[in-house]
Amino acid sequence: MSARKKVLVTGGAGFVGSHLCDRLMADGFDVLCVDNFYTGNRDNIIDLIDNPHFEMMRHDVTFPLYVEVDEIFNLACPASPIHYQLDPVQTTKTSVHGAINMLGLAKRTGAKILQASTSEVYGDPEVHPQTEDYLGNVNPIGPRGCYDEGKRCAETLFFDYHRQYGTNIRVARIFNTYGPRMHPDDGRVVSNFIVQALRDKPITIYGDGSQTRSFCYVSDLIDGLMALMETSDDVTGPVNLGNPREMTIRELAEQIITMTGSKSELVEKPLPGDDPTQRCPDISRAKSQLGWSPAVALEDGLEKTIGYFKDTL
Numbered sequence: 206m207s208a209r210k211k212v213l214v215t216g217g218a219g220f221v222g223s224h225l226c227d228r229l230m231a232d233g234f235d236v237l238c239v240d241n242f243y244t245g246n247r248d249n250i251i252d253l254i255d256n257p258h259f260e261m262m263r264h265d266v267t268f269p270l271y272v273e274v275d276e277i278f279n280l281a282c283p284a285s286p287i288h289y290q291l292d293p294v295q296t297t298k299t300s301v302h303g304a305i306n307m308l309g310l311a312k313r314t315g316a317k318i319l320q321a322s323t324s325e326v327y328g329d330p331e332v333h334p335q336t337e338d339y340l341g342n343v344n345p346i347g348p349r350g351c352y353d354e355g356k357r358c359a360e361t362l363f364f365d366y367h368r369q370y371g372t373n374i375r376v377a378r379i380f381n382t383y384g385p386r387m388h389p390d391d392g393r394v395v396s397n398f399i400v401q402a403l404r405d406k407p408i409t410i411y412g413d414g415s416q417t418r419s420f421c422y423v424s425d426l427i428d429g430l431m432a433l434m435e436t437s438d439d440v441t442g443p444v445n446l447g448n449p450r451e452m453t454i455r456e457l458a459e460q461i462i463t464m465t466g467s468k469s470e471l472v473e474k475p476l477p478g479d480d481p482t483q484r485c486p487d488i489s490r491a492k493s494q495l496g497w498s499p500a501v502a503l504e505d506g507l508e509k510t511i512g513y514f515k516d517t518l
């Protein structure tokens with residue numbers, strides 16, 4: 206029997222999940238990556254595939270999974286609006302049935318389990334910046350409901366397994382994260398703008414571009430997820446993980462045009478339904494409970510991400 210800790214990463218072939226697998230492997234864990242390749246792909250984990258301490262399993266988390274592990278990072282779920290709205294029923298099933306199965310697995314094995322929740326649980330927030338005790342403003346019947354309500358129900362399940370069965374849980378509320386391995390066609394703003402800028406194609410601003418987001422570089426997020434998993438068991442979360450530097454979408458477009466030296470022009474397109482007008486994390490809790498705050502400046506993170514898309518396009 207191996208003395209190395211066995212860690213399950215669901216959604217491990219996706220953008221965030223693959224960076225998490227890299228970190229766990231570098232830190233000496235045995236990693237079981239479970240993914241159905243709905244939005245993830247093998248290229249993201251190609252450097253790990255031949256490592257004997259890494260195992261890839263094609264599996265859909267809406268079905269039961271019987272494996273023996275010490276820790277579970279539950280990331281499986283499409284994350285970009287165009288992907289999660291493609292098959293909204295499956296999105297809710299992935300969040301809800303996926304959480305039930307992974308919590309059942311954690312309950313049986315005694316594994317510690319972390320949920321990748323989201324700032325979307327706050328919906329279109331009326332409290333700004335968002336603190337963890339803000340209960341949110343989500344439209345349950347709108348186009349984002351499948352994702353937002355699925356993630357909210359998953360949080361409910363995590364806390365009920367914790368109260369009812371003593372399951373050792375962690376809930377991270379992740380704010381917009383970007384970096385290498387974002388899918389070039391997943392429609393998220395950072396990847397869209399960089400791809401458009403590098404091709405000198407019009408930059409598509411939805412609405413007037415005055416809505417705000419706060420962007421966290423992926424290595425900072427991974428540091429936060431690791432810190433949350435490793436911290437003492439009385440820290441269940443929810444804890445916001447994100448970068449509090451807030452900007453408008455128009456400012457982001459201008460920054461990317463400058464950094465790429467692009468000839469692209471800005472064009473306005475209709476704003477999608479229920480698009481949140483502002484979003485910025487209050488990270489006081491992550492600072493005090495985990496000693497975590499993001500370290501990568503937007504300019505540095507964008508430079509790495511632009512470099513990645515230059516190489517892959």
Ligand code: NAD
Binds near residue numbers: 217221241284322380
């Ligand atoms: P992603 O789409 O790149 O990764 C999701 C992964 O889950 C993919 O590899 C996909 O194939 C897999 N997956 C989807 N449904 C599955 C199923 N039923 N069974 C097994 N695997 C399945 O997205 P990401 O940006 O890496 O997001 C990872 C997690 O972090 C998601 O849970 C997402 O909700 C959360 N999150 C991400 C962000 C962000 O900005 N990237 C923000 C908030 C929350």
Ligand code: UDP
Binds near residue numbers: 268270272305307309
């Ligand atoms: N489950 C799983 N792997 C396990 C244990 C359970 O996938 O190792 C699934 C199981 O199929 C069940 C769900 O997790 O549907 C919830 O399990 P729990 O023990 O909480 O509930 P029950 O089995 O009583 O429905």
Ligand code: UDP
Binds near residue numbers: 286397411480
């Ligand atoms: N957005 C945009 N142009 C694009 C893609 C997105 O203006 O080509 C906007 C989108 O309307 C939203 C913000 O950028 O206001 C962030 O969108 P994303 O899909 O990346 O994430 P989310 O809305 O889930 O925060």
